[in-house]
Amino acid sequence: MTSLRAANKEREPLTAARSVISLRGVEKYFPVKEGTLQRVVGHVRAVDGVSFDVRPGETVGLVGESGCGKTTLGRCISGLTQVTGGRIYFRLSDADAARLDVIEAIAASERTRDQVRELKRIEENHRIDQLEGKAWKTYRRNCQVVFQDSFSSLNPRQLVKDIVGRPLRVWNEASGEELTERVVSLLESVGLRRQHMYRYPHQFSGGQRQRVSIARALALDPEFIVLDEPTSALDVSVQAQILNLLYDLQRERGLTYLFISHDLGVVRLMSDRIAVMYLGKVAEQGTATELFEDPRHPYTEALLAANPDIKAKESGMKGLHGHVPDPASPPEGCRFHTRCPVVTPVCGWEVDDAVAWLQDHEALAEGLAAVERRTNFDATLVFHTEEAAASAVEAFHKGDVPPVMRSALEEMSTDGRKVSIKFSPVPPVELEDIGGGRLTACILHTSRGLRI
Amino acid sequence: MIHAVDGVSFEIRDGETLGLVGETGCGKSVTARSFIRLVPTPPGVYAGGQVLFWSSDARREGRGPIDLLTIPKDEMLDIRGDRIAMIFQDPGKALNPALSIRNQIAEVFYQHRSEEILHSLGPWAPRLIRRAARQESSGFERFLLTLPPFRSRAEKLREKVDQLVGHALSEVQIANPRKIMESYPHELSGGMKQRVLIAQALACNPDLLIADEPTTALDVTIQARILELIAELQERLETSVLYISHDLSLVKEICDRVAVMYAGRIVETGTTDEVFSNPKHPYTRGLMAAVPSAAHRRGELASIVGNVPELLDPEPSCRFNTRCPYAVEICRTVDPRTIPVGESQSVACFAYESDDTDVVLPRLEAWVS
Numbered sequence: 157m158t159s160l161r162a163a164n165k166e167r168e169p170l171t172a173a174r175s176v177i178s179l180r181g182v183e184k185y186f187p188v189k190e191g192t193l194q195r196v197v198g199h200v201r202a203v204d205g206v207s208f209d210v211r212p213g214e215t216v217g218l219v220g221e222s223g224c225g226k227t228t229l230g231r232c233i234s235g236l237t238q239v240t241g242g243r244i245y246f247r248l249s250d251a252d253a254a255r256l257d258v259i260e261a262i263a264a265s266e267r268t269r270d271q272v273r274e275l276k277r278i279e280e281n282h283r284i285d286q287l288e289g290k291a292w293k294t295y296r297r298n299c300q301v302v303f304q305d306s307f308s309s310l311n312p313r314q315l316v317k318d319i320v321g322r323p324l325r326v327w328n329e330a331s332g333e334e335l336t337e338r339v340v341s342l343l344e345s346v347g348l349r350r351q352h353m354y355r356y357p358h359q360f361s362g363g364q365r366q367r368v369s370i371a372r373a374l375a376l377d378p379e380f381i382v383l384d385e386p387t388s389a390l391d392v393s394v395q396a397q398i399l400n401l402l403y404d405l406q407r408e409r410g411l412t413y414l415f416i417s418h419d420l421g422v423v424r425l426m427s428d429r430i431a432v433m434y435l436g437k438v439a440e441q442g443t444a445t446e447l448f449e450d451p452r453h454p455y456t457e458a459l460l461a462a463n464p465d466i467k468a469k470e471s472g473m474k475g476l477h478g479h480v481p482d483p484a485s486p487p488e489g490c491r492f493h494t495r496c497p498v499v500t501p502v503c504g505w506e507v508d509d510a511v512a513w514l515q516d517h518e519a520l521a522e523g524l525a526a527v528e529r530r531t532n533f534d535a536t537l538v539f540h541t542e543e544a545a546a547s548a549v550e551a552f553h554k555g556d557v558p559p560v561m562r563s564a565l566e567e568m569s570t571d572g573r574k575v576s577i578k579f580s581p582v583p584p585v586e587l588e589d590i591g592g593g594r595l596t597a598c599i600l601h602t603s604r605g606l607r608i
Numbered sequence: 609m610i611h612a613v614d615g616v617s618f619e620i621r622d623g624e625t626l627g628l629v630g631e632t633g634c635g636k637s638v639t640a641r642s643f644i645r646l647v648p649t650p651p652g653v654y655a656g657g658q659v660l661f662w663s664s665d666a667r668r669e670g671r672g673p674i675d676l677l678t679i680p681k682d683e684m685l686d687i688r689g690d691r692i693a694m695i696f697q698d699p700g701k702a703l704n705p706a707l708s709i710r711n712q713i714a715e716v717f718y719q720h721r722s723e724e725i726l727h728s729l730g731p732w733a734p735r736l737i738r739r740a741a742r743q744e745s746s747g748f749e750r751f752l753l754t755l756p757p758f759r760s761r762a763e764k765l766r767e768k769v770d771q772l773v774g775h776a777l778s779e780v781q782i783a784n785p786r787k788i789m790e791s792y793p794h795e796l797s798g799g800m801k802q803r804v805l806i807a808q809a810l811a812c813n814p815d816l817l818i819a820d821e822p823t824t825a826l827d828v829t830i831q832a833r834i835l836e837l838i839a840e841l842q843e844r845l846e847t848s849v850l851y852i853s854h855d856l857s858l859v860k861e862i863c864d865r866v867a868v869m870y871a872g873r874i875v876e877t878g879t880t881d882e883v884f885s886n887p888k889h890p891y892t893r894g895l896m897a898a899v900p901s902a903a904h905r906r907g908e909l910a911s912i913v914g915n916v917p918e919l920l921d922p923e924p925s926c927r928f929n930t931r932c933p934y935a936v937e938i939c940r941t942v943d944p945r946t947i948p949v950g951e952s953q954s955v956a957c958f959a960y961e962s963d964d965t966d967v968v969l970p971r972l973e974a975w976v977s
Contacts, residue, residue, distance in 0.1 A: 221827035221828070221829065221830075222798075222827055361915050362632075363915070391631040391632050391854055392631075392854070392855075392856065392895060392898040392899055393631060393894060393895060393898045393911050393912035394631075394911070394915075395898070395900075396898035396900075396909040396910060396911030396912075397911040397913075399900070399907075399909055400907050400908070400909050400911060403906050403907035404907060407907070418827065418828070419900075420828070421857075421899065421900040421901060422900050424900070424902065425900040425904055425906055425909065426906065448902070458829055459828060459829065461832075462828040462829045462831065462832040463828050464855070464857035464858045464860065464861045465857055465901065466856055466857035466860055466884070466896065466899045466901060467901045467902070467903060472861075473831075473832040473835065473836075473861055474832055475829050475830065475831070475832030475833030475834075475835075475836060476829040476830075476832075476833070477833070480797060480799070480830075495829075515783075515784055515787065516783035516784050517783070517784065518784050518785070518786055518787075521784055521787065522786075
């Protein structure tokens with residue numbers, strides 16, 4: 157083990173006041189293409205403005221439902237995909253981070269020459285999409301990934317020895333006899349043995365394959381590992397083995413983890429700090445204990461309520477009602493407002509919500525001919541007949557429209573077959589610091605909420 | 609020969625939910641599929657045993673239960689999808705991508721309810737329409753059905769089926785079923801697809817619903833909604849449910865009784881309360897201790913060492929002996945029998961045999977939850 161450690165000369169002492177990975181407003185958009193010409197008609201905002209730091213030696217958990225962008229964020233951080241916007245820094249010292257914040261706050265045209273030079277220095281040394289040469293290599297070898305599906309992430313035509321030894325060969329770290337010995341010691345550190353070296357991935361069980369993946373990630377003795385749902389394909393008993401292994405490795409080698417999972421129990425066990433993601437944005441952030449014992453965002457509460465707990469005395473799981481939004485056109489205001497159980501009139505009600513409600517009602521949906529949208533908050537609904545328009549208006553006033561939506565509706569006027577509806581525009585809800593190192597993006601808990 | 613399911617005995621009572629838990633590869637799904645003979649034979653062989661099914665009709669008419677493994681194939685076709693229905697694990701794969709939701713669900717009615725549908729259309733129907741109601745029309749017949757003498761009848765038939773499909777979809781709380789009926793599986797979200805599958809399974813009001821990990825592919829918030837839905841429908845329709853899952857915490861929430869399966873055998877059964885408050889079998893204990901909870905410290909999660917053994921012509925032994933921390937000589941050489949412990953709990957472990965012979969029995973520690 158010590159030889160491995162010595163081999164990685166790029167390594168700095170862990171005590172330096174810095175973060176391993178710093179995210180600043182990271183965005184990743186995927187184009188939505190349509191038609192024969194594959195014209196870009198919109199973007200899916202998989203990750204939309206995420207900022208957090210990962211400190212040396214800690215585990216940051218990333219939870220959220222499928223499609224919330226947690227895997228995409230992991231891929232951005234590990235350099236497997238280019239970000240659309242925002243910046244990711246590697247090994248940014250606290251002093252540099254403070255300088256960055258100061259310089260970034262100044263408009264680009266008003267920065268002094270010194271400031272521009274300093275910005276350039278920091279970005280060339282730390283910003284991952286601008287790293288070059290040696291700095292880029294240092295970053296690549298220090299940031300490894302363990303993928304969710306160990307079957308598709310291990311080459312089925314290679315022996316375990318080749319899979320685990322590949323990083324060492326690529327970096328010219330070892331060859332021949334020495335390579336074999338290094339692979340053996342790596343396999344032993346993940347609980348496999350010498351005889352497993354000359355086998356193919358399909359000869360292993362799921363848990364063992366995941367061990368091989370971990371051994372490969374450890375080969376270059378990295379500082380930081382992105383664990384993308386490492387146990388979600390495994391049985392509980394095997395999951396327990398892998399989680400214990402990951403923790404032991406972290407303690408022995410001083411690893412830093414980004415632990416991505418949808419399983420709240422696992423994330424709670426493994427993480428020091430947790431970020432809860434919803435539709436590309438962080439909904440809440442805090443230490444594991446705080447987040448679970450005193451959630452400050454309705455989405456976190458909903459996740460906890462829906463999660464079955466084997467130790468709970470009382471039974472009862474509660475699901476979420478409401479519409480699951482389309483990530484290509486995320487809801488205005490708070491992105492969670494379409495499903496939020498404690499939603500208020502100022503959470504960002506918009507035309508889409510009204511249309512979705514209409515479409516849930518067979519009789520009303522049939523009458524609707526078109527939606528002429530001026531903004532997301534202001535539109536005219538065109539119905540086939542005047543009667544349909546009148547019954548829709550009546551349903552809005554008397555029917556089972558959520559009372560909150562009704563009180564959010566600012567204006568509603570009828571003109572023959574046309575009904576104009578208007579909601580008051582609400583800016584996007586941003587993540588806010590609520591003290592004690594906790595951040596939430598719910599207006600019920602932030603200063604914006606107090607003003608209402 | 610792999611003994612995937614090896615001497616499994618349990619019963620599902622009227623209106624109850626039985627949870628079948630165990631790790632991957634321990635034979636849960638094969639057990640459930642054997643109920644409705646979905647295991648392909650060959651290569652599969654039903655080497656013995658009975659699956660006794662006492663349908664509500666049989667009970668009403670005073671007939672006894674029938675053995676599903678021996679009845680002729682066409683009788684099985686009548687039961688499958690009608691009296692016993694199944695919800696599969698991955699809703700993305702269980703729906704036919706080339707059929708609209710309407711046709712997907714309509715098939716159940718055409719297969720099992722054609723007589724009722726015809727009856728509701730009138731006292732007499734021509735052969736052509738009868739065949740259409742059983743989905744037996746040939747291409748030429750389908751063409752004939754578009755011609756004037758038959759068209760109105762065919763349309764009526766279609767309307768009636770649409771009405772039934774719409775009703776089935778609204779049962780599973782799908783808003784605006786008419787819109788969903790026209791769509792194809794790829795247009796729906798995972799939760800929605802699972803609802804469609806449930807609608808399809810419950811369309812004929814079955815006596816037994818087999819749910820094979822119905823929510824593993826879904827998010828927790830959606831999972832909770834689907835489970836609420838199944839529980840509510842079960843209560844209203846008085847269906848029995850066999851719920852297969854590897855997720856213990858889920859089974860604890862929704863099942864009345866639990867059967868724990870390991871390597872093709874049932875190792876422990878009992879009511880959910882009994883099994884979860886006082887698990888008897890070392891395997892059940894191991895599984896329960898491995899579920900991460902707030903009480904665990906990091907890196908100290910209890911795990912069961914090793915893997916599920918291969919079931920290639922197994923020798924008589926307790927199948928768990930290779931992973932059991934308490935295993936002694938007898939566990940490796942003799943098949944354990946099922947021993948009743950507690951009110952309705954029973955366990956297949958030598959530790960609960962009476963201690964009066966001179967054979968050394970394994971000694972378990974007391975269970976602390």
